[in-house]
Amino acid sequence: EVQLLEFGGGLIQTGGSLRLSCAASGFTFSSYAMSWVRQAPGKGLEWVSGISDIGSAYYRDSVKGRFTISRDNSKNTLYLQMNSLRAEDTAVYYCAKEVAAIGVPIFDYWGQGTLVTVSS
């Protein structure tokens, strides 16, 4: 059974940093691209960042230069380092598995999400 477990969320001040982690199990982690998708309270879904099986990274414009996605295939873990956090980054952050190694961001499995609250 595929499982994705996110942790690392919390309350952080504007301008602060936070690192999210996503522990994956139940599939060959190193063979699939992964993404982070966020959802602000009461709002819709927004893709944040993705990473291919071998580490090619992609970001939405609003987080470029502030967020860094990475993965450790030996630990089956996905990361999102978030710096210079803003109020508009407040959201539930979901870890999502893609259906291929690269280039096809269809998300067939999702974690339960971790809440990041950025407040002054």
Next chain:
Amino acid sequence: DIVMTQSPDSLAVSLGERATINCKSSQSVLSSSSSKSHVAWYQQKLGQPPKLLIYWASTRESGVPDRFSGSESGTDFTLTISSLQAEDVAVYYCQQYYSSSTFGQGTKVEIK
């Protein structure tokens, strides 16, 4: 960025009746190489993460009931629930993955 615009924002349908959700992309999301449209549909129930229903505009994900179907016409995409069940109450999102990834704003489906 490709904008995905869903309509309506919400709809109420009687049990057993058909529910139709529309999604329009701001530009073509059809791959000339594969002849497939890069559109997926997700269902999100209250307090839960999204669940993949449909991809490539009309391919049903494994385990998804066949009352869910997807169709397309140019840049217009439709998710149809042929006979609404109580467990289908949720917010539904379309997504394009032709150029990066963007989602529609969501459509809330309720029981009338």
